[in-house]
Every structure is written in C-alpha cells, then in structure tokens.
Amino acid sequence: xxxxxxxxxxxxxxxxxxxxCFAPEYWVLSLVKAFAMQIMAAIVLITLIWLLRRxxxxxxxxxxxxxxxxxxMPPLINMESGDGLANEGLRIAHFNVLxxxxxxxxxxxxxxxxxxxxxxxQEVNKSWQEALTExxxxxxxxxxxxxxxxxxxxxxxxxxHPLSDVEDFYTGTLPNIRxxxxxxxxxxxxxxxxxxxxxxxxxxTQRNQxxxxxxxxxxxxxxxxxxxxxFNSVPWDSAITEFKxxxxxxxxxxxxxxxxxxxxxxxxxxxDYIFHSEELTCxxxxxxxxxxxxxxxILGTYRFNL
Numbered sequence: 001x002x003x004x005x006x007x008x009x010x011x012x013x014x015x016x017x018x019x020x021c022f023a024p025e026y027w028v029l030s031l032v033k034a035f036a037m038q039i040m041a042a043i044v045l046i047t048l049i050w051l052l053r054r055x056x057x058x059x060x061x062x063x064x065x066x067x068x069x070x071x072x073m074p075p076l077i078n079m080e081s082g083d084g085l086a087n088e089g090l091r092i093a094h095f096n097v098l099x100x101x102x103x104x105x106x107x108x109x110x111x112x113x114x115x116x117x118x119x120x121x122q123e124v125n126k127s128w129q130e131a132l133t134e135x136x137x138x139x140x141x142x143x144x145x146x147x148x149x150x151x152x153x154x155x156x157x158x159x160x161h162p163l164s165d166v167e168d169f170y171t172g173t174l175p176n177i178r179x180x181x182x183x184x185x186x187x188x189x190x191x192x193x194x195x196x197x198x199x200x201x202x203x204x205t206q207r208n209q210x211x212x213x214x215x216x217x218x219x220x221x222x223x224x225x226x227x228x229x230x231f232n233s234v235p236w237d238s239a240i241t242e243f244k245x246x247x248x249x250x251x252x253x254x255x256x257x258x259x260x261x262x263x264x265x266x267x268x269x270x271x272d273y274i275f276h277s278e279e280l281t282c283x284x285x286x287x288x289x290x291x292x293x294x295x296x297x298i299l300g301t302y303r304f305n306l
Contacts, residue, residue, distance in 0.1 A: 010050075010058040013043070017065040021072045025238060027204035034234045034269050037256065040069045073236050074251075089304040090183055091116040092274050093288070096194070096230045096260075096295035099123040099152045104131035106292035112139070114288065114299045117160050118181055120192040120228045124154035132156055146175045153194050169217070171210040178217065186304060188280075189225040191218060197232045207232055211239045215246040224279040224304070225249070230272050230295065240273075249275035252285040252300040259287055259296040274300040281305055 020036075023029055032039075047062030093116035097107050108131065111119050119140065121132060129147040137143070140158035144166045148154035155177050157163075164187075166179030176193045193214050198204035211231060218225060227249060233239045235251060244251065251273060258268030272295060276282060280302040288297030 006055075006058070009046075010055075010061050014061050014065050014068070017043075017068045021068055027198050027201050030198050030204060030237065033237065035267070036069055036073065036234070036236060037269070038267065040066060043069070074241070089186075090118070090188065090280070090302040091299065092118050092120075092226060092228065092302070093297060093299045094120045094122075094192070094228050094230075094272055094274060095288075095291060095297040096122045096272060096293055097124065097128055097291070098293040098295065099125050099128070099154070101293055102127075103292035104128065105135075106290060107297075108132065108135045110288050110291045110297055112136070114297070116299060117183065118190070119158045120190075121156045121158075122154070122192070122194040122230055123152040124156045125149050128154070129156055132158065142181075144177060144179070146177060148175070155192055155194060157190070157192060171213045172206065174206075174210060176214065183304075186306060187223065189218075189221045189223065191225075191227050191229075193227070193229040193231070195230070195232050208239050211243050212246075215243045218247045218249065223277075224306075225277045226280070227275040228273065232271055234269055234271065244275070247275070247277075249277055250282070251275055252282040252298075254282075254285050257285060257287050257298070259298060261294050262289070262291065262296050263294065268296075271295070272298050274298060276300070276302060279305050 020029060020033055043062055043065050047059050050059040050062060093111060093114040095107055095111055124147050126147045129145045136158050140160055142159040142163040145156035146154055146168050153174050155175055157177055159181050161181045161183050164180045168175050168177055176191060178191045180187045180189050191214055195207045195210040196203040198207045218227060256270055258270045259272040260269060282300055282302055284301040286299055288299055291297050
C-alpha cells in the first residue's frame with residue numbers, strides 16, 4: 001500500500017505543481033499558492049528522502065517540481081545596496097492590530113519602540129482609536145483616523161511630521177487613507193489600505209479590484225510616495241506583481257519577512273507591505289514581534305535620493 005501511494009504521489013507531484021503555478025487565476029488556487037514556500041520546503045524534504053532511498057526517478061520529479069515553484073517566485077533576497085542606518089531620512093511602521101484584540105498596550109508599546117516617523121494602523125475601531133490617541137498623541141501630534149466597528153477595515157495614521165491634504169477614499173465600501181507628509185521640507189505621498197482576504201470568489205475579485213484602484217491612484221502621483229498596508233496577497237501573487245508593474249514601486253522586503261499568522265511561525269506568509277518609489281532607498285526592513293495581534297508589525301527605514 002505504501003509503495004502504491006508513493007508512486008501516485010511521485011506521478012501526480014509535478015502536474016499538481018504546474019497547475020498551482022500556471023493555471024488561470026482562481027481564488028482557491030490563490031489561497032494554496034500563498035503557501036508556496038511551505039509547499040516547496042515539503043517537496044525538498046520528500047526529494048531528499050527519495051535520494052537517500054535511491055528512488056532516483058522520483059527524485060528527478062521532485063527536483064523538477066522545486067524548480068517549477070522557484071520559477072514563479074520573485075527574488076526573495078533584495079540585494080539593493082544600503083549603508084546601514086547612515087543618512088536615514090524616514091522610518092515607517094505598520095501594524096494590523098486585530099480589531100478584537102483588547103491588549104492595546106502590547107501593540108502600542110511595540111509601535112512606540114520603533115521610533116518611526118509615520119505609523120499606519122489597521123483594523124481600528126473606536127476603542128483602538130481612543131487607546132492609540134491617548135498613548136501616541138504627544139509623540140505623534142499629526143493623525144487621521146477612520147475607525148470602523150463592523151468587520152475589520154478601520155484605519156488610522158500617526159505622524160511626527162506635518163500632514164497635509166489627508167483624506168479618505170473608498171474602494172466600494174472599504175476605506176483607504178491618502179495624503180502627504182512633509183519631512184525636512186520634502187513631501188512624501190502616502191496611501192494606506194487593507195484589502196479583503198481572498199477566501200471566496202467574490203472576495204478574491206474585491207481584493208484584486210482594491211489593489212488595482214490603489215495602483216491607479218499612485219500612478220497619477222509624482223515624486224516620493226509609499227503604499228502601506230495589509231494587502232492580503234503574497235509577493236508572488238499576480239495581484240502584487242501587477243501592482244508593482246503599474247506603479248513602479250519597490251517592495252521594501254530584503255528577505256521573505258512573513259507577517260501572518262503571528263502565532264504559527266511554520267505557516268507564516270508575507271501579507272503586509274511598505275512599497276516605495278525610486279526617490280527612496282530602503283536601508284532596512286524588518287518584522288516586529290510582541291504585538292498581541294495575529295499579524296506581526298513591520299518597520300522600514302529609508303534614505304531620500306533627492
């Protein structure tokens with residue numbers, strides 16, 4: 001029985017991987033594809049076992065499957081040159097706080113410890129807005145909030161630097177915040193968004209439309225700009241690759257830097273982003289633990305290229 005199952009696995013492995021990587025866009029496949037790194041790690045382990053057992057024909061299928069998955073992945077190690085934290089001009093942090101999470105202080109403490117110039121928060125309801133304002137107002141006097149009690153799409157931004165032309169705009173019923181912050185005389189346009197999780201055909205379509213609308217807005221903006229948020233999409237998803245193609249923005253990631261779920265490291269995937277334009281160089285990008293949320297926070301450090 002074991003040999004028969006092993007044979008079925010070996011025969012089906014490569015076709016299944018090809019289907020996963022290159023089939024037309026479909027929400028179920030999109031969810032599975034989000035765990036491509038974990039799938040590839042499992043295939044590597046199986047292939048090593050086949051090699052040790054001298055099942056070379058099976059191992060060849062395993063290697064082909066690994067190469068197929070690798071072909072759809074963007075570079076996960078960003079070798080963009082930086083000079084440590086020298087001449088840093090801007091620090092941006094982002095936190096999905098988890099609306100139902102009432103351990104406000106843990107996340108707020110993690111946010112304050114970043115010493116970021118600008119912080120974006122998502123899943124903010126009225127209680128979270130009040131807690132954030134009470135703890136951050138002194139250090140971050142410029143803020144704008146769109147709390148929501150229903151579901152999980154409230155957003156708030158806090159800045160050490162002056163904000164201007166800040167407003168909300170909507171994708172259907174889902175809010176985004178856009179505006180400008182002025183850092184040492186330089187204006188940086190920002191958009192912060194939280195897209196739906198693609199857990200059905202409808203929500204998958206809504207997520208992609210949301211990302212496209214944000215891309216369309218950013219495409220019309222000149223000068224330094226950043227896009228921040230929980231995009232509910234991994235870097236190798238077509239929604240993100242298309243977003244980067246349209247906006248010409250760069251993902252701040254230096255490595256995989258997964259952010260969700262915070263409580264299960266082996267299954268973590270990268271869903272949270274800070275994208276930046278060519279006027280900025282990302283010197284450092286890291287995840288932030290200890291937030292009490294189901295998402296890790298993220299922090300990017302940037303230098304102006306002006």
